[in-house]
Amino acid sequence: MRTNIVIDDKLMADVMASGDFKTKRDAVEEGLRLLKRKKAYAALLAARGTLFWDDSDEAWAKAREERQLAETVQEPVAAYVVKPAVKGRKSRAATDTRLPAKGKSA
Numbered sequence: 001m002r003t004n005i006v007i008d009d010k011l012m013a014d015v016m017a018s019g020d021f022k023t024k025r026d027a028v029e030e031g032l033r034l035l036k037r038k039k040a041y042a043a044l045l046a047a048r049g050t051l052f053w054d055d056s057d058e059a060w061a062k063a064r065e066e067r068q069l070a071e072t073v074q075e076p077v078a079a080y081v082v083k084p085a086v087k088g089r090k091s092r093a094a095t096d097t098r099l100p101a102k103g104k105s106a
Contacts, residue, residue, distance in 0.1 A: 005028075012024060021027040 007024070007028075012027065015021070015027045015031070016024070019027060019030065021030065
């Protein structure tokens with residue numbers, strides 16, 4: 001997105017020198033990335049003490065079993081019923097005895 005902004009010249013010069021940025025755009029974009037990371041880190045810190053990590057062998061074995069169960073492909077159950085064919089009526093495939101045209105394969 002193209003935006004015109006007014007930035008303090010001394011602040012930009014200090015940032016450009018300390019961060020070894022080649023352009024002002026690089027410096028501004030890095031600052032925006034830093035703000036985004038800071039928000040994510042704050043959310044992680046807020047979760048501190050609410051997570052439980054079980055590093056026992058039993059927990060690892062259970063996690064492995066759960067992962068294997070999740071990875072197995074289960075066949076879906078058919079949601080339809082196959083009805084028997086009507087007596088005295090032949091399918092189109094059974095009655096089609098035409099030969100293919102010359103030069104063409106079936």
